[in-house]
Amino acid sequence: MEAKVDVLTYHYDTASSGVNPKETLLNPANVNTTSFGKLYTTPVDGAVYAEPLIYTDVTITAGVNTNAGATGLHDVVFVATEHDSLYAIDAAVAGGAVLWKRTFLDTTNPGGNVNNTLNATEIVPVAAYDVDSSTISPEIGITGTPVIDSASNLLYVVPKTKEIIGGITHFVQRLHAINIADGTDAATPFLIGDTATCNANNFLSLCCLWWCTPLGKETNNTQIYVYGDGDGSIIDPAGTGKRIVQFNALRQNQRCALSLVMDNVYVQWASHSDNGPYHGWTMAWNVADVKGSTGFQLTGVLNTSPNNGLAGIWESGGRLVFESDGSAFYFASGNGNGGAPTLDSNGFPANANYENSLVKVVADSTTNALNQNPNGWGLKVTDYFMPYNVVSLDLSDLDFGAGGPVLLPDSAGNGSHPHLMIAGGKEGKIYLIDRDNLGGFNSTDDNVLNAVLNSSGHRTPPVQIGAVLSTAAFYNGTIYLVSGQSNRASAYVINSTKTALIITSQTAISDFGDFPGSVIVSANGATAGIVWVMDRKANQIHAYDASTFAAELWNSGQISGDNLGSVVKFAVPTVANGMVYVGTRNSLVVYGLTI
Incomplete structure (x- = not known):
């Protein structure tokens, strides 16, 4: 019997x-309309932006979140929604x-669920209008892949919630450790940020008086927090006299996937449609004893723009990528x-x-x-690459970090x-x-290795794709x-001298729409x-067929019964154990062998 994946x-x-x-x-011979198609659809309560995850041979136990008759051994797909729900x-x-099914909106903390650590009277997902952005709509809950x-x-x-506390609107983000057996918390969640706002609904409250929080x-x-005078900075309440940049739970969008490496969980943030103040954040927690007395241990905080703003880490839903020994990671x-940087004596941006x-x-x-370094503490920048035309990229909103990096073997x-x-x-260059x-x-x-002379006399990679808004x-x-x-x-290969990417095949389809998400490859070895x-x-x-994009094997539009439904942007399918799992705007759709 083959081992499960x-x-x-x-x-x-x-x-x-x-x-x-x-x-x-699954192989190129059996993925066709005769032997492959839709197996089932499971409705869920919100849009699925996170990639579904698969864990096999899970023992489901009874509990407040468990459905009747569900206990016992199962292969499980975990699905997170923008309605702040997590499904097994x-x-x-x-x-x-x-x-x-675990909801993070219940205020009563029933049966091992820990949602309400701030004594809220109401918890709901964040509405798109709260962040003045329709990029995730109509509500924002869980976006980054767990x-x-x-x-x-x-x-x-990391769920994002809108909570009413003492009559005041708060926006909250927490890191949860969830027991996969029943959906309950294994530890008190870590409160990453609680941001109170002053708005037309609560402007008469004490929080919103002029000496506290202006409308x-x-x-x-x-x-x-990190030390710096960037967007949204304040004088350090601890009395150091320094300015600090704090995490803003309303403005920061937890878009990237979470990572777990060597007992550390890593989480990153960007923004909602560049509405500030916001920064790029990466944080790390040691979870070696998360079920024990120590719980979550914050071990590092890094800010990409402590003395300015923006520079979010979003990568179209991508992730941090790690050296195999865990010694370093990379993000875009x-x-x-800020425009072109002034460099210090070591060649790094002087303003960090x-x-x-x-x-x-x-x-x-x-x-x-x-006792912080220029970008925070517990984590530090040791190398970087910034395109020569960074000023133009900034002015044109052409995020270099719209695509996720990949480490090659x-x-x-x-x-x-x-x-x-x-x-x-977004510029459409692929940097080697x-x-x-x-x-x-x-x-x-x-x-970079594949830079060539362009028409303006600068050495830079050629534009080889409409835009990179996913992970290769x-x-x-x-x-x-x-x-x-x-x-x-x-499809591209790297030439023998490692100085160019050569296109080897392209799809006959010339338009996959905007933001179609990262591609996935399934294979049996080579x-x-x-x-x-x-x-x-x-x-x-x-x-x-992985040998050429000219050979399409199957698509879900060939037979009406294989209809997928509404695809959210940056959606990533998961392929494992002969099945393909796809999250949509309101469901999990699963394909596999039908004969």
């Missing part, structure tokens, strides 16, 4: 390869039943307002602002919350450049980068990527590769 993290692994290399049931759904071929720890059988997730402003109750940031940048981060044990490199990665953003020297900033040229997949030496703005999907691509224009999912 668990998918416990976004895009399958900490390098974000996007590949399930142990798919023994039977992942079997004849499955689809909800095993347990992560599962198989050693402790816990799932980590339209926010006050932040949070342990999360979005646009800023990393907008439109690829950033390498390591642990920093020499700092703490009261050593087999993709050569003796001169053994450790490669790729990154890209040496992880041992990211390239820093040069005002005239991009110091890397399989058998090939990079697979779909345009984020109404264009094709393309054979039977299938590339799965979401299509927001037609509300479909497509399967292609």
